[in-house]
Amino acid sequence: MKIYYSPFSPYVRKVLVAAHELGLAGRIEQLPSAAHPINRDQTIIAHNPLGQVPTILLDDGTALADSRVICEYLDDLASGEKLFPKVPAQRWRALADQSTADGILAAALLSRYELAVRPPEKLWQPWLDGQLDKVETSIAAIEKAAPAFGERVDIGTISFACAFGYLDLRFPDFGWRSRHPQCAAWFAGFEARPSMQATRHPVG
Incomplete structure (x- = not known):
């Protein structure tokens, strides 16, 4: 998996914290990007029309955007303890x-x-x-x-x-x-x- 990444984005951080907690951090490659509300990064837009981070590219080429969606995907992918309770x-x-x-x-x-x-x-x-x-x-x-x-x-x-x-x-x-x-x-x-x-x- 690859993630369009900004070290200052709290939403990216949420995804990466979740990945660490789920034991998946080592499977995610961080791709540098320059998301900006005015000077929009066309590299991200090619996969996510909103041009926002985080955007994650799955191994089959599928792109997922929005930290909530990505975190739930990672939770579903992981075994063991979950971050989205079932109760x-x-x-x-x-x-x-x-x-x-x-x-x-x-x-x-x-x-x-x-x-x-x-x-x-x-x-x-x-x-x-x-x-x-x-x-x-x-x-x-x-x-x-x-x-x-x-x-x-x-x-x-x-x-x-x-x-x-x-x-x-x-x-x-x-x-x-x-x-x-x-x-x-x-x-x-x-x-x-x-x-x-x-x-x-x-x-x-």
Whole structure:
């Protein structure tokens, strides 16, 4: 398998963390790419018309896009422990948590593009504030649930960890830990997992 890859993409990181947890990381070749909302990478578009990462190419040439789809494919491919629980109540909890984390990432990425891509004279501060408020209210909700996470390792907790890691990378002044100590304590433990250490975002 081959994956169009960006070391700064939290969605790529989610896929790679899942691959490590499932014992599949060694089967995935990372292809450099330059996904961008304006200067779109035609190499990716040839396989995924949205031109986004992650896009994974299977051994038979099939292309799969979207971290949610790719993670579920990897989970189906792997033997042993699964990241998508089979017990209905646990499955819906993990999927709902993934949705919340992906919403945090969507708002954070839009905020990043607003700051890094849009010309400064066109920056719309109220819109930016609204996106970051989505991040804040979502983490506040996670804060209430975090004490019960325990040793959970599933698609939900992986998604939360990748969201927190991306905030640390792109919004170090957001200061989410000081307002959400339960999340911070949980993340400190989860971040130490080998899968998280192997996929750390580079600085920059």
